[in-house]
Amino acid sequence: MVTPAPKQPVVHVCDMDFCYGSSRALQDISLEVEYHRVTALIGPSGCGKSTLLRCINRMNDRVTGARVTKGEVKVKGKNIHDADVDLTQLRKQVGMVFQKSNPFPKSIYENVAYGLRIHGEKRKNVLDEAVERSLRQAALWDDLKDRLAANALALSGGQQQRLCIARAIATLPDVLLMDEPCSALDPISTLKIEELMHQLAQNYTIVIVTHNMQQAVRVSDYTAFLHLGKLVEFAPTEELFTNPHEKLTEAYLRGTFS
Amino acid sequence: MIPAPTAENPFAGDNSGIQKRETIARWALRVGSYIVVLTTAAIMLHIFAKGAPVAFQSKWPFVNTQFLTELPATLHVIEGKQGQHIETDVNGADAAKQELGDNFASEKTISYSGGGILGPIVGTALLVIVSVSVALFLGVCCAIYLSEYAKKGKFLETVRLAILNLAGVPSVVFGLFGLGAFVLTAPVFVDVPAERSVFAIPLGFTTLSFQGWDTCVLSGGFTLAFVILPVIITASEQCLQAVPQGFRETSMALGATRWQTIRYSVLPFATPGILTSSILGIARAAGETAPIMFTAALAFKDKLPWQKDLPPLPADASIFAHWEQSVSRFLGIFTESVQALPYHIYTLAAKIPQNEYAERAQYGSVFVFLVLVASLAAASIWLRIHLRKKYKW
Numbered sequence: 001m002v003t004p005a006p007k008q009p010v011v012h013v014c015d016m017d018f019c020y021g022s023s024r025a026l027q028d029i030s031l032e033v034e035y036h037r038v039t040a041l042i043g044p045s046g047c048g049k050s051t052l053l054r055c056i057n058r059m060n061d062r063v064t065g066a067r068v069t070k071g072e073v074k075v076k077g078k079n080i081h082d083a084d085v086d087l088t089q090l091r092k093q094v095g096m097v098f099q100k101s102n103p104f105p106k107s108i109y110e111n112v113a114y115g116l117r118i119h120g121e122k123r124k125n126v127l128d129e130a131v132e133r134s135l136r137q138a139a140l141w142d143d144l145k146d147r148l149a150a151n152a153l154a155l156s157g158g159q160q161q162r163l164c165i166a167r168a169i170a171t172l173p174d175v176l177l178m179d180e181p182c183s184a185l186d187p188i189s190t191l192k193i194e195e196l197m198h199q200l201a202q203n204y205t206i207v208i209v210t211h212n213m214q215q216a217v218r219v220s221d222y223t224a225f226l227h228l229g230k231l232v233e234f235a236p237t238e239e240l241f242t243n244p245h246e247k248l249t250e251a252y253l254r255g256t257f258s
Numbered sequence: 259m260i261p262a263p264t265a266e267n268p269f270a271g272d273n274s275g276i277q278k279r280e281t282i283a284r285w286a287l288r289v290g291s292y293i294v295v296l297t298t299a300a301i302m303l304h305i306f307a308k309g310a311p312v313a314f315q316s317k318w319p320f321v322n323t324q325f326l327t328e329l330p331a332t333l334h335v336i337e338g339k340q341g342q343h344i345e346t347d348v349n350g351a352d353a354a355k356q357e358l359g360d361n362f363a364s365e366k367t368i369s370y371s372g373g374g375i376l377g378p379i380v381g382t383a384l385l386v387i388v389s390v391s392v393a394l395f396l397g398v399c400c401a402i403y404l405s406e407y408a409k410k411g412k413f414l415e416t417v418r419l420a421i422l423n424l425a426g427v428p429s430v431v432f433g434l435f436g437l438g439a440f441v442l443t444a445p446v447f448v449d450v451p452a453e454r455s456v457f458a459i460p461l462g463f464t465t466l467s468f469q470g471w472d473t474c475v476l477s478g479g480f481t482l483a484f485v486i487l488p489v490i491i492t493a494s495e496q497c498l499q500a501v502p503q504g505f506r507e508t509s510m511a512l513g514a515t516r517w518q519t520i521r522y523s524v525l526p527f528a529t530p531g532i533l534t535s536s537i538l539g540i541a542r543a544a545g546e547t548a549p550i551m552f553t554a555a556l557a558f559k560d561k562l563p564w565q566k567d568l569p570p571l572p573a574d575a576s577i578f579a580h581w582e583q584s585v586s587r588f589l590g591i592f593t594e595s596v597q598a599l600p601y602h603i604y605t606l607a608a609k610i611p612q613n614e615y616a617e618r619a620q621y622g623s624v625f626v627f628l629v630l631v632a633s634l635a636a637a638s639i640w641l642r643i644h645l646r647k648k649y650k651w
Contacts, residue, residue: 088514089513091510091511119513
């Protein structure tokens with residue numbers, strides 16, 4: 001289907017516990033994300049799937065009292081909590097797209113170029129190329145190439161979210177984290193984003209949090225099911241949805257609880 | 259009798275009591291609002307009616323340039339025996355007396371009531387420039403720190419409480435604080451420390467002496483800055499908080515540092531609000547009287563701050579050849595004491611005998627002052643509307 005994955009996983013969560021202050025949000029999580037695959041995190045609200053996602057680029061650092069209390073998270077073989085890890089470099093290589101599309105109230109061009117600019121890129125031709133490449137990969141170039149100077153807020157909701165994807169991939173990250181990227185979009189826009197994810201998987205490794213199980217089936221190669229902060233089951237998507245090993249997974253998929 | 263619901267009118271009932279209370283409440287609220295509006299209108303109209311004729315005139319250029327471009331002066335009123343009536347300044351008074359000769363009957367002098375109010379306008383402008391620069395710098399720094407860096411907790415609560423208390427301090431206390439802190443003890447570089455210096459640190463080539471800045475624009479401006487600081491901090495913090503958290507998250511997720519995030523995706527969108535609130539700060543700073551009484555303002559001064567008895571710079575060289583002197587002379591403007599509009603109004607109202615000749619300067623000053631404050635408020639509204647259009651999310 002896609003380029004064969006190297007043996008080492010790009011994201012490796014090893015036996016991790018994660019706490020907000022004194023309450024434990026994640027427990028004994030072990031997860032391996034392969035190169036150029038889409039991995040979906042599913043589970044009921046409050047199960048910790050967003051928290052797990054935000055562990056991968058250390059966005060939880062912003063929350064007071066939030067910390068990993070056991071185990072480690074490795075990205076590209078490096079423990080991201082090591083003292084010699086530069087957070088800005090980590091986040092440059094592990095991009096993120098949020099639930100709410102939030103383009104800056106700047107021009108389309110400036111939105112996409114933002115990541116490169118803050119990493120010190122000033123050369124106009126490099127920026128131009130990156131903007132075009134990112135917009136092409138986000139399937140926006142043909143629509144927007146004539147109005148790159150327009151304010152990004154003038155775009156429709158679906159376009160805004162794809163712009164946010166373009167902005168995230170402008171820095172050429174290895175991993176793209178998506179936190180319920182379609183939950184605020186209409187079905188057509190959702191479909192477009194899902195198509196986009198298939199294409200993006202050729203160049204990037206995607207980890208997506210979704211509460212929509214059909215979406216997980218449609219877009220992902222692997223699915224992880226989380227419940228109450230624990231990883232219940234992690235398997236190839238087809239296997240997990242057709243033949244779950246765990247009773248809990250089966251019950252969740254049948255809708256017995258949510 | 260209470261009408262009972264019937265088949266024809268299933269909604270019949272008696273609500274006259276409720277209606278009565280409703281009417282009373284509506285009228286009470288309405289009367290309250292009317293009183294406020296009427297009082298404001300009365301004050302404004304009174305000042306406009308009495309002050310506008312001083313500031314404007316019926317002939318071109320329709321603005322009384324004399325009132326706006328001259329320094330305050332003593333008004334001499336000379337009356338002759340045949341009913342002559344001459345209002346003039348000190349120079350005109352002698353000439354008029356000579357002309358009248360034996361006809362001269364009486365002369366009245368009214369302090370500060372002649373001339374114009376250029377001195378106070380210039381002084382207030384300088385004070386506002388200094389105070390707003392200082393307050394904006396300190397206030398925005400403080401607001402950014404509180405809103406973006408400080409951890410939520412006891413410390414932050416204490417600081418917020420302190421700022422709130424600062425806003426409640428009476429302005430005369432600020433004035434006395436400014437007198438003690440800036441006029442008498444602020445540090446200056448001097449060759450020889452003054453005798454009153456609190457302590458002096460010799461630095462070799464010069465001495466850092468804590469001997470104060472004297473009464474001057476700088477002292478007054480800093481004092482006023484602390485008066486408006488709470489307003490600016492609170493407003494700036496609100497403006498920063500109004501910028502969506504998503505912008506910060508996105509920026510951080512792209513690898514930006516905290517300062518880059520603030521610099522590129524928070525501050526640009528908070529600036530319109532900060533500027534708007536700082537203009538309201540200007541209006542406040544321009545209007546305060548007590549803080550400048552001890553720190554900057556004089557009741558009367560016959561020179562503008564830049565009019566000093568200094569030898570002129572050599573005419574042959576350009577301004578750049580003497581840039582050191584030019585700069586020091588420019589800075590010298592801020593070490594002069596000045597007249598200020600609110601203090602001038604206070605002087606006119608309380609320190610000179612009241613008569614029909616004093617009214618002109620009194621109402622004129624108040625009118626000009628109100629126009630200045632109103633135009634600042636208008637500018638702030640215009641700026642807000644304009645910038646909101648540009649930055650919306």
